[in-house]
Amino acid sequence: MNPAVADLARDRSRLGRSSTAERVADILRDRISEGFFRPGQRLSEESISEALGVSRNTLREAFRLLGHERLLDHRLNRGVFVRLPSAEDVADLYRVRRVLEGAAVRRTPTPRQLAVIKEAVLDAERAAALDDWQGVGTANIRFHQAIATLNGSPRLDEAVRQLLAELRLVFHVMENPRAFHEPFVERNRALLALIESGRPDEAATYLDDYLDHAEHLLIRAYEPNP
Amino acid sequence: MNPAVADLARDRSRLGRSSTAERVADILRDRISEGFFRPGQRLSEESISEALGVSRNTLREAFRLLGHERLLDHRLNRGVFVRLPSAEDVADLYRVRRVLEGAAVRRTPTPRQLAVIKEAVLDAERAAALDDWQGVGTANIRFHQAIATLNGSPRLDEAVRQLLAELRLVFHVMENPRAFHEPFVERNRALLALIESGRPDEAATYLDDYLDHAEHLLIRAYEPNP
DNA sequence: ACTTGTCGAATTGTTGAACGATCCTTACGT
DNA sequence: ACGTAAGGATCGTTCAACAATTCGACAAGT
Structure with missing residues (x-):
């Protein structure tokens, strides 16, 4: 042909x-x-x-x-x-994230994949500098989507895309987006550094702590405001 | 209440x-x-x-x-x-399985979860004894579904359910189900033993080899019969 | 022989109206 | 306070119709 x-x-x-x-x-x-x-x-x-x-x-x-x-x-x-996700939904979403993103950060990225991740980190930092916390949230989602691509699986990419879209529903019921998104701007950069330097185990450990922190912030935001 | x-x-x-x-x-x-x-x-x-x-x-x-x-x-x-999955689809399905089931076998099962897995192993052995290879395939799918539940996540359970349903499409285009299903009856029991004895790392290693083997068998079955 | 143009049958894509089923609200009676 | 009845709104489903698209066949041209 x-x-x-x-x-x-x-x-x-x-x-x-x-x-x-x-x-x-x-x-x-x-x-x-x-x-x-x-x-x-x-x-x-x-x-x-x-x-x-x-x-x-x-x-x-x-x-x-x-x-x-x-x-x-x-x-x-x-x-x-x-959809209005419940606290149990949030817990499950983070269970899935730990599995999917945890597997992803243990892989060695290609230079192109790394560039996409880096760009997302920069976008989040730029948005934070402008106090655009909605923009930070968007960049954050792109960051984690980019991490998920390290798995190299179209199906897992799609699953993560849906998962993060669902998680965005949760963000919309929060009253204070800054308090939630702000701490993760610098964590993104730290996680990137661990991935970039080829230390998958440390990256995975850091990611677990990252996700624990995020989940607890979200769950706590749910309790005063059922 | x-x-x-x-x-x-x-x-x-x-x-x-x-x-x-x-x-x-x-x-x-x-x-x-x-x-x-x-x-x-x-x-x-x-x-x-x-x-x-x-x-x-x-x-x-x-x-x-x-x-x-x-x-x-x-x-x-x-x-x-x-749907008629392509060889690339099969490869991706196994990519996903390695991530999801790999994470699952590293968890410690509850007695109830273990019982369900064990029952699936027995079903496969019983069907194999009767030369019912369609039945072996069904029991096999139940076995892996049961393993997936160790993740403790409804979303991952559902994802694995869909994934295995899709994989079943592949089985239907194969001409020789026995050649594909037979080797895994005893592998199921071996994997169960590793899970049961609380050696998650060995179970994960064994599972990786298990999935490698299954994938290669399937891919090879695709080439003579495009 | 190979490509291209055209026609018509078959099937899907989409619409709009219709009607029964179900839910929610309100009001009523006990 | 509780159960109930009536009414309106909306969904669930069907049906018929038409436009849009595909596909195969056949003719025409090179």
Whole structure:
């Protein structure tokens, strides 16, 4: 086969994925992620389908997709709600993070992977300097996503992407984002240094402590405000 | 709260999840899992909706669910197909298994968890004695699912459940199930012994070799039969 | 023989309306 | 305070219709 044509094979994935339902799901996912739809809020089929100019059936297909990603909670005969994770959910999310990210930091990164991680650290530091704590949170998520890619597994990348999207729901119910995000800006850099210097065991130990700290902060933020 | 009433909480999950679309998804999932629908086969909306007595819209919601579980492949304007995993998919599935099951075997099991694992080992041995290699495959999957529960995370349990369901698709394209399943009956027992005796590092090492072996067998089975 | 253009059947993508089922609220009666 | 009944709103599901797309076949051109 023609080598120039074979190069096109990479773009093939862009062809198939663009049904209306999936595009609607993309829109809703973004809205949830940015906090436009708040956790716990109900999403009316009628009003949203009307607002987006799609039929209820198509919207329901989109809802199914997001429900499977744990961003929406589908309650029979009551409608879909933006998911509001419980304290037990938070604990489980961190259980998964310890496994997935813990395995990731034990791998030796390629220079390209390392560059992506470093860029995320820098973004967080820049946002912190501007007191943009929402931006710090976003950069933080990119940081951990970049770490997850060290596993070299598309499925694990996708799992981490969903997991962090779910975790972002938790951030939206917190009243004080600065208190939560601030301590981790410098921890990100420290973790990067351990990964970069090729000490996987120390990196893993540091990550465990990192995640413990983050989880305790979140859980504590849940108790005064159930 | 009444302790007898609290016991009912476990059945609560059965209440909500019973829309027609989800029940249809359950049926199709079982059919795919048992090989009634072969990998690569196209599932017609019209004929299946008619056969099950549900509308096309409802069936499409079910298709979305299974597509998200990677059991169906949804190609725009061409319909849904039972997923046919590629060799690269197999490699990635085993990448994930090494991470998730590797983390699991390093945990100390409760007596109850150990009992479930042991039961799966026995089931595989019983099926092997009867030359029921399909049954061995099923017991094998239960064995690894039971191992995954050692992580103590509902999300990881679900991830492993989906992962093994996807792997079962691979089994269905193999021509010789005995050659693949037979060697692992006694390996299951050996791995159980290592877990039971509280030697997590040895168990993890053994599991790595176990998964390497399984992956190589599968990949090799793919090459003569693309 | 190989590629390209065109046509038509079959299937999916999406819509809009309809109706029963279920839930929530409110009001009522005991 | 508690159980109940009525009403409205919304979801669950179906159905029919049409547009959009794919696919195979066949003709035409090189």
